[in-house]
Amino acid sequence: MKKHVNLFKILFCLGIIGLLFTSCEKEEATENSTDIVNIDLQEPTFKNYMVISESTELTKSVENFLKKSGGTVISTIPEIGIAIVNSEDANFIQNTLKNKEIVSVVPDYEIKWIPSTDGGAVTAPKEEVTPPSIGDEEPFYGYLWGMDAIDAPQAWNAGFTGKGASVFVLDSGIDAEHPDLAPNLNTSLSASFVPGEDWNIRPGSYFNHGSHVAGTIAAAQNQIGVIGVAYEAELVAVKVLSEYTGSGAFSSINAGIVYAGNNNADVVNMSLGATLSKNGKLIDADGNAYRVSPKVIQEIIHAQQRAIDYAFNKGVTIIASAGNDAENYDGNGAAIKLPGGLNNIITISATAPEGWNFDPSSNYDIPASYTNYGRSLIDVAAPGGDFDVSILDGIVSTGSNGYYFSAGTSMAAPHVSGVAALIIGKNGKMDPKEVARQIENTSDKIDGNGQSLFFGKGRVNALRAVTE
Numbered sequence: 001m002k003k004h005v006n007l008f009k010i011l012f013c014l015g016i017i018g019l020l021f022t023s024c025e026k027e028e029a030t031e032n033s034t035d036i037v038n039i040d041l042q043e044p045t046f047k048n049y050m051v052i053s054e055s056t057e058l059t060k061s062v063e064n065f066l067k068k069s070g071g072t073v074i075s076t077i078p079e080i081g082i083a084i085v086n087s088e089d090a091n092f093i094q095n096t097l098k099n100k101e102i103v104s105v106v107p108d109y110e111i112k113w114i115p116s117t118d119g120g121a122v123t124a125p126k127e128e129v130t131p132p133s134i135g136d137e138e139p140f141y142g143y144l145w146g147m148d149a150i151d152a153p154q155a156w157n158a159g160f161t162g163k164g165a166s167v168f169v170l171d172s173g174i175d176a177e178h179p180d181l182a183p184n185l186n187t188s189l190s191a192s193f194v195p196g197e198d199w200n201i202r203p204g205s206y207f208n209h210g211s212h213v214a215g216t217i218a219a220a221q222n223q224i225g226v227i228g229v230a231y232e233a234e235l236v237a238v239k240v241l242s243e244y245t246g247s248g249a250f251s252s253i254n255a256g257i258v259y260a261g262n263n264n265a266d267v268v269n270m271s272l273g274a275t276l277s278k279n280g281k282l283i284d285a286d287g288n289a290y291r292v293s294p295k296v297i298q299e300i301i302h303a304q305q306r307a308i309d310y311a312f313n314k315g316v317t318i319i320a321s322a323g324n325d326a327e328n329y330d331g332n333g334a335a336i337k338l339p340g341g342l343n344n345i346i347t348i349s350a351t352a353p354e355g356w357n358f359d360p361s362s363n364y365d366i367p368a369s370y371t372n373y374g375r376s377l378i379d380v381a382a383p384g385g386d387f388d389v390s391i392l393d394g395i396v397s398t399g400s401n402g403y404y405f406s407a408g409t410s411m412a413a414p415h416v417s418g419v420a421a422l423i424i425g426k427n428g429k430m431d432p433k434e435v436a437r438q439i440e441n442t443s444d445k446i447d448g449n450g451q452s453l454f455f456g457k458g459r460v461n462a463l464r465a466v467t468e
Contacts, residue, residue: 049084049092050251051104053101057080059101062101075251075255077255077258079258080310081306082303084251104295106303109250109300110247111274112245112247113272114172114209114246137223138223146382150382151463155462161231162218163233164428165421166186166233166235166264166266167236167267168269170268171214171270172241172242172243173198173211175211176190178401180220180224181218181220181398183222184235192238193259194239194241194252201243206401209271211398215228215397216395217229217417229419230425236260240272253270253307261314266316270319271410271411275323277297277334278333280297308339308344315429316432317435317436318344319346321347321348322350322409323337323340323409324371328374329376330375347379349371349373349381349409349455350385350407351383352364352393355390356393364383368384368386369388375456380455380460381446382415385408386407394407394411395407395411415460418462422465423439423465443457443459443460446459
């Protein structure tokens with residue numbers, strides 16, 4: 001087996017680690033910091049606002065009021081009482097809050113939820129990563145150590161494939177032409193909430209975050225490349241982040257969550273995240289730091305919780321990555337992780353082996369060097385990979401017109417989404433609380449019983465999830 005550690009430069013950020021040529025290095029995090037120093041804070045000047053009504057439903061009277069308020073209604077999320085309004089009126093917020101049916105008006109900030117990967121990632125050439133002969137017909141199967149770690153092959157051999165379950169991937173789009181993704185991709189339901197971008201990503205050969213995530217969930221069994229945890233589950237692309245920048249507006253995320261709830265999603269995967277500082281500081285997608293009142297931060301959190309609660313009450317199991325800052329969230333009252341720190345979400349930390357390609361019997365269940373942790377944040381753990389020892393300790397999956405190694409909690413979350421799809425494929429539509437309970441109760445207790453700092457209730461186990 002050839003090794004390529006020296007051929008790649010590692011791009012390490014929120015949710016992913018992409019592959020570049022030359023030596024190995026760690027790139028600084030792109031997400032909002034809880035301790036912004038030596039940055040001149042600006043007063044925000046925005047034109048787009050999220051208007052949040054008192055009711056969880058947007059009433060006609062509020063819509064009519066907004067149309068007459070000096071702003072232009074761009075879109076609405078009526079199911080959770082939110083409208084997105086464009087206005088250049090300096091008094092728009094003040095005037096709008098005169099309506100007693102409206103509780104808050106906040107700028108619709110666009111921030112980085114995953115790092116930009118445009119033009120950076122490199123396909124692992126098939127001729128250089130031929131796996132050992134292990135009896136499987138997927139060319140890259142020999143490198144899917146994450147599937148072995150969660151006993152996915154045993155679940156498949158027992159007849160569980162995820163058929164009948166749907167997973168909505170809220171991310172940067174999916175490659176609709178990829179031969180490992182196209183068989184399971186529902187193109188009629190796929191949608192984009194990113195202005196000017198289609199849900200189907202642009203053509204070319206490059207790393208795409210959403211496509212990589214989707215492959216881990218449900219890449220087809222077809223003797224072409226890789227195989228997903230739930231290889232017969234239905235995939236739906238919901239683009240909420242720009243495929244070029246990895247950024248997205250809060251309203252786009254919220255709209256995508258509600259869309260999944262309205263379209264009978266079984267599972268939502270959100271391999272994305274941001275840390276918001278409750279002390280009133282925020283960094284936008286361009287790196288500008290803003291002075292934001294703590295009340296605005298709370299209203300942003302409130303709006304996203306509304307969206308999550310809506311989908312959850314529609315029967316959607318929502319799974320999110322914990323983030324890659326190596327931060328302990330226990331006792332950190334100054335910060336909140338979105339969406340992972342909210343209620344009604346299963347939040348996933350990442351595990352990885354150390355030098356698996358040198359010793360295939362090595363321990364798969366080491367906390368990844370970058371993973372966020374904390375008993376208050378983590379529900380379960382899953383394979384996310386790491387590049388501390390070898391590139392082959394990463395997660396290989398689909399990208400745009402190819403296959404790519406990557407690592408991060410973004411890669412861990414789809415393993416759990418795949419297991420959720422296996423459970424639902426076996427049992428039919430389920431209450432999200434029951435799905436979460438089954439995932440947690442059947443996870444392997446790596447760090448003893450109870451709630452572990454790094455593993456939560458344990459490392460997810462696909463076989464146990466469908467047989468116990």
